[in-house]
Every structure is written in C-alpha cells, then in structure tokens.
Amino acid sequence: MRKCFYIGILGFLIVFFASTIPCYSEETARQRIIDEKVMKFLDKMKNRWRDLNVPEADGKILYEIIVQSKYQKALEVGTSTGHSAIWMAWALSKTGGKLVTIEIDEGRYRQALANFKEAGLSEYIDARLADAHQLVNELLGPFDFVFIDADKDWYTNYAKALVPKLETGGCIAAHNVEEPEPLHRGGYRMGTDEYYKYMKSLPGFKTSIHPQSRADVSVSYKKRKGK
Numbered sequence: 187m188r189k190c191f192y193i194g195i196l197g198f199l200i201v202f203f204a205s206t207i208p209c210y211s212e213e214t215a216r217q218r219i220i221d222e223k224v225m226k227f228l229d230k231m232k233n234r235w236r237d238l239n240v241p242e243a244d245g246k247i248l249y250e251i252i253v254q255s256k257y258q259k260a261l262e263v264g265t266s267t268g269h270s271a272i273w274m275a276w277a278l279s280k281t282g283g284k285l286v287t288i289e290i291d292e293g294r295y296r297q298a299l300a301n302f303k304e305a306g307l308s309e310y311i312d313a314r315l316a317d318a319h320q321l322v323n324e325l326l327g328p329f330d331f332v333f334i335d336a337d338k339d340w341y342t343n344y345a346k347a348l349v350p351k352l353e354t355g356g357c358i359a360a361h362n363v364e365e366p367e368p369l370h371r372g373g374y375r376m377g378t379d380e381y382y383k384y385m386k387s388l389p390g391f392k393t394s395i396h397p398q399s400r401a402d403v404s405v406s407y408k409k410r411k412g413k
C-alpha cells in the first residue's frame with residue numbers, strides 16, 4: 187500500500203516536471219532569438235553611433251543594473267537614436283518589463299524607431315515623440331528604473347518630477363554626472379552638478395557615481411524602510 191503511494195507520488199512528479207520542459211525550452215528559444223538579433227544589430231552599429239549616444243560601456247552598465255535588480259518599469263528621458271534604449275530594452279526582455287522613452291527631435295525619434303525594429307526590440311519599447319519637460323509630469327508611473335540623458339540644465343526638474351513616481355528599491359540613473367568640483371564654473375556642468383547635489387541631499391536616496399562608468403553615470407537608489 188505504502189509502496190503504491192510512493193510510486194504514485196513519483197509518477198506525479200515526473201509528469202509535472204516533464205510538462206514544464208516545453209514551456210521552459212520555448213521561452214529559452216525565444217530569448218535566444220532576441221539575444222542573437224540584438225547582438226547582431228549592436229555589432230553592426232559598433233562605433234557608428236553619432237547622435238550624442240552613450241558609449242557601449244555605459245549601455246552595459248544600464249543593462250546590468252536592470253537585470254540584476256529585475257526592474258520592469260523603466261523610463262528614459264532623451265532617446266536620441268536609441269543606443270541606451272536598446273541596452274535597457276534588451277535587459278527588460280529578460281525581466282519581463284517595458285521601457286517608455288522620450289525624444290523631442292522628430293528625426294532622431296524616427297531613426298530610433300527604425301533601430302528598435304531592426305534590433306527586434308519594438309515590443310519592449312513605448313517610444314514617445316514629446317517634450318519631456320511636460321511629459322514627465324503627465325506620466326503616472328510608477329517606475330522602478332529611470333535613466334535621465336537629455337538637456338542637462340533640466341536634470342533637477344526631471345528628478346523632482348520623477349522621485350515621487352519611483353518605487354521603493356528603484357533607481358534613478360543619470361548620464362554625464364560627475365562629483366561636483368568646488369571651483370567649477372562651466373555652463374555645461376552647472377545643471378548636472380546641481381542635480382547631483384540635489385540627489386545627494388535627499389534622505390530617502392543613496393546616490394553615488396557608478397564605479398565602472400566612463401562617461402559618468404550617477405545612480406540613486408530609493409532606500410527601503412530601515413536602510
């Protein structure tokens with residue numbers, strides 16, 4: 187009697203696990219197709235990004251942050267022709283997420299759409315042709331990952347609009363941000379210095395410059411309670 191019971195359980199477990207194999211392998215095959223298409227596109231475009239796009243190293247940083255933290259609700263301010271968006275959307279294809287990205291320049295927006303299609307990532311990207319000054323206020327969120335890479339003198343305003351829409355444990359990354367230097371007077375750095383100081387001043391956030399970034403990516407994590 188007891189023997190029959192164990193054989194029954196064993197049979198059930200074999201059937202159960204066998205039935206999950208096709209789902210698992212379908213998903214793996216699907217992801218492999220996406221990976222191959224994205225890698226082929228990124229390889230073709232290597233050293234050919236000309237529209238203020240992030241360097242490859244920074245794209246990889248964004249990718250890793252999203253995959254490691256399993257972020258799913260991402261927003262980018264400043265699409266250009268889509269290099270950073272492609273790295274983020276690729277990561278989101280693995281976490282089951284989606285990216286909203288905003289660009290004000292129509293020519294760059296259209297080129298970005300074409301690039302997303304060629305990279306096989308269109309279904310993971312909601313690209314908007316809009317003025318982000320306005321749209322970031324209108325988007326409801328919530329987001330768990332935000333990448334700011336548009337007009338530097340507006341970075342602090344973007345942050346003020348987006349901080350309340352970021353989930354606990356989420357991250358706001360921003361491009362071309364360095365540790366402010368006391369004697370710095372240049373117009374270009376003004377906005378990003380102000381942004382960095384603002385993010386540092388927020389008690390609910392932990393802000394630093396990402397140690398692996400070449401073109402200065404700051405990361406601000408919204409702390410969980412008690413941390």
Ligand SMILES: C[S@@+](CC[C@H](N)C(=O)[O-])C[C@H]1O[C@@H](n2cnc3c(N)ncnc32)[C@H](O)[C@@H]1O
Nearest residue numbers: 238239240264265266268269270290317318336
């Ligand atoms: C540095 S580029 C972004 C590069 C992009 N993240 C990439 O790696 O491919 C900045 C972009 O922000 C866009 N931009 C500037 N002001 C904007 C605004 N108010 N709303 C939306 N986009 C804006 C510019 O047109 C430009 O294409």
